[in-house]
Amino acid sequence: MATSLLPYLQFDGDARAAMTFYQAVFGGDLTISTFAEFGVPNDDPDGVMHSELKGPGFSVMGSDAFAGNAGTWGENRLYAAVMTDDVASAQKWFDAFAAVGAVTQPMEAQVWGDQYGEVIDQFGIHWMFNVSGAGASSA
Numbered sequence: 001m002a003t004s005l006l007p008y009l010q011f012d013g014d015a016r017a018a019m020t021f022y023q024a025v026f027g028g029d030l031t032i033s034t035f036a037e038f039g040v041p042n043d044d045p046d047g048v049m050h051s052e053l054k055g056p057g058f059s060v061m062g063s064d065a066f067a068g069n070a071g072t073w074g075e076n077r078l079y080a081a082v083m084t085d086d087v088a089s090a091q092k093w094f095d096a097f098a099a100v101g102a103v104t105q106p107m108e109a110q111v112w113g114d115q116y117g118e119v120i121d122q123f124g125i126h127w128m129f130n131v132s133g134a135g136a137s138s139a
Helices: 015-025 087-102
Strands: 008-011 029-034 048-055 060-063 079-084 103-110 116-119 127-129
Touching: 008 015, 015 029, 015 048, 015 060, 015 087, 079 087, 087 103, 087 116, 087 127
Parallel strands: 008 060, 079 127
Antiparallel strands: 029 048, 048 060, 103 116, 116 127
16 A cells, blocks of 8 residues: 655635646646635635645645635645755756745755755745755766
């Protein structure tokens, strides 16, 4: 039996914009289902009940919070981690997030031998980018 552990991000009304942005950065196929499609009463009919972005080697899911169940933003207990050995792709992704977010750690060589950087995106999600292996030294 195959097992996967995937991030499921909950947004406060901007899940569609966030997931569309992530698709623009990473590529992949995005599916979005609304509260109306599931017949959920008392929620924005156009709100995102469930979405999934799938690409080679990754999958991210997300939704809007149900009415009365909004999260607390600005906490830093959860990070989405992008681990790769592809320097060019990691830098491209990091730069796309940095252009609209807040860089908390520039993408640079680290003491453990990898390239690493952190960004908080415009939706309040913390992202870590780590380039490991031989690719890290070629940047």
